[in-house]
Amino acid sequence: xxxxxxxxxxxxxxxxxxxxxxxxxxxxxxxxxxxxxxxxxxxxxxxxxxxxxxxxxxxxxxxxxxxxxxxxxxxxxxxxxxxxxxxxxxxxxxxxxxxxxxxxxxxxxxxxxxxxxxxxxxxxxxxxxxxxxxxxxxxxxxxxxxxxxxxxxxxxxxxxxxxxxxxxxxxxxxxxxxxxxxxxxxxxxxxxxxxxxxxxxxxxxxxxxxxxxxxxxxxxxxxxxxxxxxxxxxxxxxxxxxxxxxxxxxxxxxxxxxxxxxxxxxxxxxxxxxxxxxxxxxxxxxxxx
Numbered sequence: 001x002x003x004x005x006x007x008x009x010x011x012x013x014x015x016x017x018x019x020x021x022x023x024x025x026x027x028x029x030x031x032x033x034x035x036x037x038x039x040x041x042x043x044x045x046x047x048x049x050x051x052x053x054x055x056x057x058x059x060x061x062x063x064x065x066x067x068x069x070x071x072x073x074x075x076x077x078x079x080x081x082x083x084x085x086x087x088x089x090x091x092x093x094x095x096x097x098x099x100x101x102x103x104x105x106x107x108x109x110x111x112x113x114x115x116x117x118x119x120x121x122x123x124x125x126x127x128x129x130x131x132x133x134x135x136x137x138x139x140x141x142x143x144x145x146x147x148x149x150x151x152x153x154x155x156x157x158x159x160x161x162x163x164x165x166x167x168x169x170x171x172x173x174x175x176x177x178x179x180x181x182x183x184x185x186x187x188x189x190x191x192x193x194x195x196x197x198x199x200x201x202x203x204x205x206x207x208x209x210x211x212x213x214x215x216x217x218x219x220x221x222x223x224x225x226x227x228x229x230x231x232x233x234x235x236x237x238x239x240x241x242x243x244x245x246x247x248x249x250x251x252x253x254x255x256x257x258x259x260x261x262x263x264x265x266x267x268x269x270x271x272x273x274x275x276x277x278x279x280x281x282x283x284x285x286x287x288x289x
Contacts, residue, residue, distance in 0.1 A: 002222075002244070002251040005144055011260035014143070015056050018267050022057040029274035030059040031089040031115065031266075032081045036074060037067035037097045046093055052263045058270055061087065067097045074105060082110045085281075088274035089115035091266065094165075103164075112277060115269040118164065126172050133269050138170040140261025141202060141223050142177070148221065148250055153178035158195055160184045160211070160238070161204035166225060170202060203238035211239040219249035225258050 022029060031053055035046050046062065053060035063077050081090050090113045096102045106114075111121040117135040125132030145152060157179040161167035167183065174181045179200065184191055186205070195201050195215040203211050204225035216222055226238030237254030245251050252258055 001246060002248045003148075004245065005147070005223075005250055005252045005257060007140070007144060007252055007257040008260045010144065010147060011140075011264035014261075014264045015052070015267060018264075018271055019056040022271060025274075027274070027278060028057065028059050029088045029270050030061060030086055031091060031270045032061040032063060032084075032087045033091045033093060034063045034065070034074070034077055034081075035093045036065045036069055036100070039095070042093050042095070049091070049263060049266060052267055053270075056267050058267060071100065071105075074100070075108060078105065078108045082108075082113065085277075087113065088277055089113050089266075089270040091115055113273055115266055115273055117169070117269065123164070123169065126169055129176055133273060134173070134265075135165065135169045136265040136269060137166050137225065137258060137262045138173050139265040139268075140258055141170060141225070142173050143265075144223065144252065144258070144261060145177075145200065145221065151178075152200075154180070155199040156180045156182070156197060157200035157202065158182045158184055158198040159202045159204070160191070160195075161202075161225070163204065166204045170204070174200070205238055207238055208236050209238070209240040211244060213240065213243040213247050216244055216248050218247060220247075221250040222248045223252050223258065224254050227254060227259070 033046050033049060035042060050060045050062065065073060081087050090109050092106055092109065094102055106118050107120060109119055111119045114122050114133055117133040122132045126134060157174045159167050159171045159181065162183055162185045171181050171183045182194060184194060192215050196217055198220060200221045201211065201216055202223040202225065206226055206228065208228035208230060222239055222244055224237035224239040228236050230236040235255050241253060
């Protein structure tokens with residue numbers, strides 16, 4: 001039987017460390033969350049993020065715009081937050097209403113405040129192995145793996161999914177941990193046979209319980225990033241949890257696995273951004289009157 005990875009507990013431990021570190025600062029980090037429209041799921045996510053900020057001692061600022069807001073309205077909010085020295089991180093809650101170009105709007109966020117790690121500059125720094133803000137969900141998965149493995153070097157990892165939000169950055173992080181990585185997707189031929197070889201299987205495709213027990217080898221580490229509604233209305237992942245748990249060595253549940261880690265990493269990124277900005281400010285020579 002698999003070891004079930006308790007992402008909620010690991011996230012709580014990380015948040016406690018962040019709270020201690022933030023309490024010792026001479027300033028309070030601040031995260032601005034921008035929500036457009038009234039998508040119920042997005043509203044829940046925003047509430048969870050605001051609650052997490054309160055728990056660790058980060059100030060949160062919410063900007064809620066109506067669904068019929070113009071592109072100019074949203075651009076103006078982002079520009080204002082970019083120029084506000086009291087705001088250290090900016091999170092644009094996705095998805096945006098139909099017709100809004102999320103990639104273009106994310107690109108308007110200052111890379112120094114891009115706590116989702118999704119601007120082209122931060123993504124490029126990830127690929128180059130340079131210091132920068134990393135996407136939250138892949139970062140959380142990386143921590144879950146390192147909780148169990150002292151080294152990931154030489155392990156064969158399969159990432160099922162190639163999104164900008166998760167799949168691509170996850171593959172890059174695994175490469176930088178010296179894994180051999182296969183990036184798979186909807187056009188991959190023989191996906192099941194490929195997964196059977198992997199030491200690490202990470203599923204992020206949005207297909208309920210797609211990964212079955214006969215897809216994974218004995219002892220594999222299976223991370224489920226999917227969130228789907230089952231026929232009974234309950235949340236399920238991309239992995240057939242009960243069946244795979246009887247075969248894999250480690251497995252993350254849905255809910256309670258990757259989700260809490262994503263929010264914890266958002267808090268960590270906000271602290272990281274605040275430190276970098278304050279260090280830069282302290283190092284900048286003061287203008288003479």
